[in-house]
Amino acid sequence: MMSNPLPLALCVAAGVLLGLIFYGGLWWTVRRGLSSPRPARLFLCSALLRMGLVMAGFYFVSNGQSQRLVACLAGFIIARLAVTWLTRGKQKEDHHAPES
Template sequence: MGETWGLVLSLAAGILLGAFFFGGLWWTVRRGVSSRNPGLWFIGSTLLRISAVMTGFYFLLGLPGESWQILLAGLLGFIITRLVATRLAGSDKSDLDHLERKASHAP
């Protein structure tokens, strides 16, 4: 029973890590396109998001159970979040026109 809870906790942690990663990506694109230094936004955000997700997966290794199963459950949660985020981002096409108008000032 303890191993099952470890897998469920790992799946939930993967979903939270995915929400942080893809939510941060969405936020960065919205802010970075209209900023004065978009390169700093994108590089800083990428480093922060990757560091946080890698640290989260590292801590998943400390959960009880088989390490590969724990990591696989966490990765499954991360992928599920990616699919949901992709679907949600694709459903709002009107925001893309707004971003294209903002980005038209770029050289």
Template sequence: MTDYGSLALAGALLAGVTLGMIFFGGLWWTVRRGAVSPTPTRWFLGSLVLRSAIVLTGFYAVGAGQPLLLGMCLLGFVLARAIVMRTTRPRSTVVAKVGLATAGEPPCA
């Protein structure tokens, strides 16, 4: 088994975060653009192909047949999803949740 340096593992994690930001940030951008476009199919299909090609190429390059590096890259990809989900959340959702929490009412009331 190959002994990976911490620099290689950190690089794979950073590459995964970058790939995730490209994929999920691109998805967010596509939904915003495609929703108001007269040709949303072109937006969604084109974006899916482009984002998938970039991410698969990145995973192939980073993984290079090494399961641990591929796993670290995937971990970074999943972390990027959480980051994009948090940063692209609409403001009204955040305000509504805070309003319920401070009012003391249960969310199901």
């Protein structure tokens, strides 16, 4: 057990950053994919890029330690909740926007 909580806090922060990149990228992809001439290519490339970045981030942050991996995953889940909450407000605004 680690006596210094700072490394785990940094792992949580790294997980939040990875989650914001992943879920923010997913939100961007969905919005762009609706009007893309090649949505399948956009979704595939986005998924591969986002998953690759997150997996590499988890690998480097964990440094082979399960406590760090769990802390990073906790941050990732926190970011998912935050992005869901933030984009839900955007979604409501988009539905109520006057059509041109």
